[in-house]
Amino acid sequence: MKLIPSEMIAAYNAVKESAATHKFVGGWFLLCLGTCIILRSYSNLPKKVDATVWDVQWRSVAVSAVAFYLWAVGSGMVTEYPWLNMESWLASALAALFGILAPLVVPGAPPDE
Known part of the structure; x- marks a missing residue:
C-alpha cells in the first residue's frame, strides 16, 4: 500500500533546503x-x-495526510509551528507503527464500474 504519493516526497525533498534558507x-x-x-x-x-x-x-485520504505529516516531522525539518512539532524519533516510530496498521483502516480498492 502506497501511503504517500511519491511526487510529494520528491517535491518536498527538492525544495526543503531552499525553504529552510528562506524560513518557509x-x-x-x-x-x-x-x-x-x-x-x-x-x-x-x-x-x-x-x-x-x-x-x-x-x-x-486521511491516512495519506497523517503518513505525510509523520514522515515530514520525522525528518526533523518542520520546526516553525509549535503545534506541529514532536520529537523526530517519536514521529519516526509512529510512522513505522502507522505504516503497519494503516491497511486495517483503509478499505480495499473499489470495483470499477
Missing part, C-alpha cells in the same frame, strides 16, 4: 500537505462517469 519550511510543509490531500483525493475518485467528491475514499 512550515509554509512549504503545509503547501505539500494540502497538495498531498488533493492528489490522493483525485487518485481515489472512482472511474465512473458520474463520480462526485462524495465518492472518494476519504479514509485513504
Whole structure:
C-alpha cells in the first residue's frame, strides 16, 4: 500500500533546503500537505462517469495526510509551528507503527464500474 504519493516526497525533498534558507519550511510543509490531500483525493475518485467528491475514499485520504505529516516531522525539518512539532524519533516510530496498521483502516480498492 502506497501511503504517500511519491511526487510529494520528491517535491518536498527538492525544495526543503531552499525553504529552510528562506524560513518557509512550515509554509512549504503545509503547501505539500494540502497538495498531498488533493492528489490522493483525485487518485481515489472512482472511474465512473458520474463520480462526485462524495465518492472518494476519504479514509485513504486521511491516512495519506497523517503518513505525510509523520514522515515530514520525522525528518526533523518542520520546526516553525509549535503545534506541529514532536520529537523526530517519536514521529519516526509512529510512522513505522502507522505504516503497519494503516491497511486495517483503509478499505480495499473499489470495483470499477
